[in-house]
Amino acid sequence: MAQIAAVAVDKATPQFDREYSYLVPDGLPVQVGCRVTVPFGRGNRRRLGLVLSLSESEDTARLKKIASLVDRQPLIGEEQLGLMRWLREHTFCSWFDAVRVLIPAGLGMDLEDQFLAEPGAELPADAPRGAEKLLEAIRAGRGKTPEQLAEETGEKDLHRLLRYLMECGAVRSEINDRRRVLDERVTMVRPAPDFEPRKPLTKKQELVLAVLEEFGSVSVKELCYYSGVTRIVVENLRKAGAVELYEQVVYRDPYAGRDEEPQAEPILLTDAQQAAYDTILAGDPGKPALLYGVTGSGKTQVFLRLIDQTLAEGRRAVVMVPEISLTPQVIERFRSRYGSRTAVLHSSLTMGQRTDEWRRVRDGGADIIIGTRSAVFAPVENLGLIVIDEEQERTYQSESSPRFRTAEVARVRCRYHGARLLLCSATPSVESYHAARTGRYTLARLTERYSGQLPDVTIVDTTRTERVGEIFSEPLCAELLKNLEMGQQSILLLNRRGYHTVMKCSSCGEAVTCPNCSVAMTYHRQNGRLMCHYCGHTQEVPAVCPHCGSSLVRFSGIGTQKAEEELQRLFPQARILRMDVDTTMSRFAYEEKFGDFAAGKYDIMVGTQMVSKGLNFPQVTLVGVLGTDMSLYSDDFRSFERTFSLLTQVVGRSGRFDLPGRAFIETAQPHNPVFALASAQDYEAFYREEILFRKVNLYPPFCSLLTVQFTSVSEADSHAGARLFARLFTRLAQAEYADLPIRMLGPAGDTLYRVAGKYRCHLILKCRDDRRMRELTRRVLEQFYAQAPAGVQAIPDLD
Template structure:
């Protein structure tokens, strides 16, 4: 009789452990089996995490493994990554396991659906590289060839030819019998990337993994990868969990984007997962961005990443000129509309010259909040406690946290007044105003409300790329790597939206958004024009963005981070406690803080008092969190003690759940 340790598919911290079972078969690590579990011996799926286990002699009888899944299995690298994730992020075994294993069923024979089956591929092979590109390719491909396991940060201006470098790195990996993962921050970008990659590598070599696929599509793509039929995986952040073996290179395009950090269970940072997986295969990590994250650039300065600079556009087109418009002056001159006079005239001139326009505002919906003018009460989600956003197209108030919609009341529920007003500007209002100002032009909108599936994303992007749409209005989706040839003007409706977010990264996000959205202009032979509207145009991040001065921005920002004790000089750990009774949530958070301080952890004075979370009221629950500025190198120790405290909650049957989020991107 042999013994194996299993992780059981039972989503509870009570069972977040390895369970020993007996078997007569030669099972391998990563195989999926069925086993009887708990007192009722209910059949559960389980994953083999260890073989050749020496059983506990105090246990006289072990339950036995049942059937083995013939299709789904992981390898040792994937299992070790799950174990590492549990230690690094404080997640459950099952959370990591579900990230790797698809949730769905295989299609019947002959019924498989191929994502992007209508994509024929864009043939675009560039023979003549620039001097900068050639040097980058030689250095990166040399590392792949020698299996040196190095990490590269490509800091390249927009349209500098980073994608060609990516494709040549992948080609090098494939030539050595290795595999590759190409990650993009938004699902909307996968279409353009797939088009170019199919043109270069062929359709059969590529699989697509992202959350907009149906469960069956994702399962079928997962199986193609696991069977070794696809050697390249393209996707959003979940693509990093693709069941590839012998990974030669993982590429993260627009590496600075917050979407690479998961704020849902399991809470992980994609770059960490990529780095861990590549260590097993001595593979190469490539991070690319025109505006690298402060953390990544500091790592490059420290020598953790090798820095590659691409300072010139591929076709030598000048960078677009960025103008900052002071909206305070517009108010002084009586202009209270969405468009400044300068932006309105620029839109009119560009449309008159046959060029297209992109208008950017990082707020979807029509109005950003609904309020009673008499008592001042703002309408909030009863489930989450978050201010509701008015969506005029649906005539509903929507919670952008949980997604629930509510009918807007005719009278204020607090004071009975009918004086209910809508405040703020979102993409819907900009679209309505733009259509009113330019009624003869075709206006479209790209945000999470319109980009609900692949078909709609494709329709919107194709309409704009083919010139059928004159003006495209969007959120940060339009700022991320999209390539359009006829855009003469980009207008940023309000740079203050991202600048005023209560988050230590707000200036970094603003610099990145302005620089990235500016890169959508001037991609043909014309340098293009960018107009940024703001009530604080003297802010250092906006001034640096207007002059494309990343180095100047970085020097100011890194000094502030160091002084304030923010990443990359610390790890921010947020531990959130959720309970049906508010007193239990806050009391548990307080006791956790007291316990961590008493444990003698380094710099315990930087464990802050419990605070009501911004999404303070979930469904029949209350949320409080503590924030820790954890010293560099002490992260695992803090996670260990937090998990130990969490185990005591289970032992003492305290009805309070907790989650751990390391370096979160969402504001608390």
């Protein structure tokens, strides 16, 4: 009997993304969860694959053989394979899209074509132009990639000529597999056994051997430092046979040099916090728990106690935060309490650091894992608790394939491990709170602030209030000045980065838009250029209107850069800190800037939504909110919910400790109930209004939404694809799934109808998320890709 491997193949198009059977060569130690390379397709091009299962069979006549084994030990375990299958079913992703969220990018493999010349090969007299030159370039190396050959020869028809050279036997192609990030290695030194010197050693050499006798084995760098010698001394000792050099893999610690001695002081809970803690522990562990508490009520204290309980049981915990900007304070708190038992997984780390942290987690070197959305896939064994802080944030929803909801993945993992899932928020998502109110989640509440008082909130009507300068109202400016005089700190939220948000022509009224996207470009003062915040395109500021040629082009709209400049003009004595994507690109920028603000080195912090949640600064007694009106009227049915959450969270940054807090919300719509409810921090009243709206209009939690987006470089093709999908879906649903409750809206164009050079439109299906609905969708997708215009992509997103 021969061994057969079921293999998922990378870069398979949607209609060919399935399991393929391959013959395992004799003696190749293939295991489930290992990556392999396999010949794929008619051309037998080598592709990366993942072994999903193994079986035995005698019928092997038509099977291709696995070409090589990439991993000696499985990279994907039993639980991760189950997660991959769950992701494929629930998010309609490809096999390898699922693989990519389970392992760090640093462990990814690149398969690289290399071309080598056959010895003695000659080209026929009628060889195409450029073939001889290309062959000579290949002969000049030990294997060259197409990129290298294109650069060396400048040949525009490179791939046709390479095919010709291979067909006539002049060159051959080989695949070189290369890991994206290699292990970090250092050269180590140890004493050689049984060394007997043939001639007297120098004083420096004796000093080196004395250090080695004390430490046993050290790196060359450390040895030179401790003994005060140069590397030449060590090298001469190696030549004399006195020491041995060898390579050792080292761990890339993202917080090297920042460690502190852990201070695990007992956590003292208030009566209200203790009651919430007891409610969570008494609840069904198989059911998620929601910890709802007003801002500043001490939710973190409750889940820290739960983590202590989990560790005491010998189990491990994952704690997630919605944004990288929140991780510095969280990491500092956890590392000061738990020390090296804490691991960190987020995108600000280098690729090598993320890879090493992932391995440390997999190998059991950390008991608490902290990170953003991707941390939900951390390879944790013996998992006892997952905490999702600020669970309502949209950053917990992936916007690229696989389009998963973090809480749903966490539920699957907790079910597998018998672990507890805790969702925390001062403004829970309407869906989560509804689940808690109807008994599907355990509900624990914290209704009072730890300090006992909420900030006083003033709603400023910008249509009736004088401004000081271009941006700030008189009342807010007066309060900023008062805080400066009292030596207290202020936070200002302006959720738009850049200097000016639009450049517009006064003659024709058109804005300067990105050539790749249907969006106005933002002016950035730092580099004096216009930038697209969707595709990253930048360009110089035009002297005339690109649409009509008029010179009457003007800037308008306010971003964080302009606000910073205006604050500096109004309050020259103030120390201003700006926090947005542009100021936090460097490593540890969040830690350093938030740390400086906490230490009192700045008076006013102005920033985007990264300053609005999860931050605790004792000296902050004033919060100002600017320009939130536009968020109320996006085309998302959750726009009121998101605005309410943002306002509630940022207002809650003020007066969190002993000092009383104030907040000022500037708006042109002061009578909109969202502002009054957020000012009062009255989530219950907001929920009652919002759940009624959802029920009447049939939105989640009363249905699920399947949004299918269609993209193409051709606007006509994207719309044709949408119409085709709608026809196929309607036909199959009526024929075989008539019992399913489905309501179709669209197709319609997206508000941003073009992004990164691709046109977009969509349709929405109000439905029930169950096995048959997902089966129907997958079948329609298969039919769609068999009939759709070339280049049209269908992107389903089931909410």
